[in-house]
Amino acid sequence: MLPPVTQRTHDEPHGGALGSRLNWLRAAVLGANDGIVSTAGLVVGVAGATDSRSALLTAGLAGLLAGSMSMAAGEYVSVSTQRDSEKAALALEKRELREQPEAELRELTELLQERGLSPEVAREAAEQLTARDALRAHARVELGIDPDELTNPWHAAWASFLAFTVGALLPLLAIVLPPAGLRLVVTVLSVLAALVLTGYSSARMGAAAPGRAVVRNVAGGALAMAVTYVAGTLLGAAGA
Numbered sequence: 690m691l692p693p694v695t696q697r698t699h700d701e702p703h704g705g706a707l708g709s710r711l712n713w714l715r716a717a718v719l720g721a722n723d724g725i726v727s728t729a730g731l732v733v734g735v736a737g738a739t740d741s742r743s744a745l746l747t748a749g750l751a752g753l754l755a756g757s758m759s760m761a762a763g764e765y766v767s768v769s770t771q772r773d774s775e776k777a778a779l780a781l782e783k784r785e786l787r788e789q790p791e792a793e794l795r796e797l798t799e800l801l802q803e804r805g806l807s808p809e810v811a812r813e814a815a816e817q818l819t820a821r822d823a824l825r826a827h828a829r830v831e832l833g834i835d836p837d838e839l840t841n842p843w844h845a846a847w848a849s850f851l852a853f854t855v856g857a858l859l860p861l862l863a864i865v866l867p868p869a870g871l872r873l874v875v876t877v878l879s880v881l882a883a884l885v886l887t888g889y890s891s892a893r894m895g896a897a898a899p900g901r902a903v904v905r906n907v908a909g910g911a912l913a914m915a916v917t918y919v920a921g922t923l924l925g926a927a928g929a
């Protein structure tokens with residue numbers, strides 16, 4: 690399976706909009722991937738136990754809603770916490786800038802030197818940055834955050850909700866729409882095909898070699914479906 694990507698790195702190699710857009714896209718693909726795998730496992734398991742279309746629809750829909758809401762809630766909590774700590778760091782920085790501007794200027798100079806500027810240039814740059822917007826300069830150089838672009842927890846929550854839902858719809862429709870004799874084949878094949886796609890694109894966005902990521906992703910999904918199918922079949926046979 691794919692590694693979780695809740696790490697919102699502010700230190701993008703290229704900085705700026707492209708990096709953060711890629712992060713969002715990648716998070717969306719991973720959310721969809723979660724929706725595909727968990728819903729596929731769920732409906733295939735139920736299909737192992739029963740032929741009832743309404744049971745499949747109920748289970749799939751409940752899984753979709755539970756999963757997307759839990760993803761959204763988790764994302765909301767995690768981004769809110771991150772935002773709180775970023776705000777606290779900014780407030781502390783603001784106070785330090787007010788109470789000990791000289792020490793802060795030295796600190797900024799040293800940080801710029803660590804980034805490769807000569808002492809004179811670093812001092813000059815630090816003075817200019819401080820004159821223009823001291824807090825922003827410290828936020829970016831020292832904390833690695835942009836005070837104007839803190840992630841909105843509601844946006845993050847909605848994005849997770851939507852991504853998971855889109856992913857979950859695929860196995861749900863694939864198990865419910867085809868005639869009973871075909872539903873498992875259609876579901877398994879479409880899920881595996883979708884996992885090739887999500888594995889490939891998330892690896893490409895993470896600048897990793899796609900081959901292994903695709904194999905791991907497809908294997909993870911196949912395993913999830915196999916396990917739940919066996920469990921469902923056993924439960925169905927036991928008449929539970």
Ligand SMILES: [Zn+2]
Pocket residue numbers: 782785793796797827831
């Ligand atoms: Zn500082």
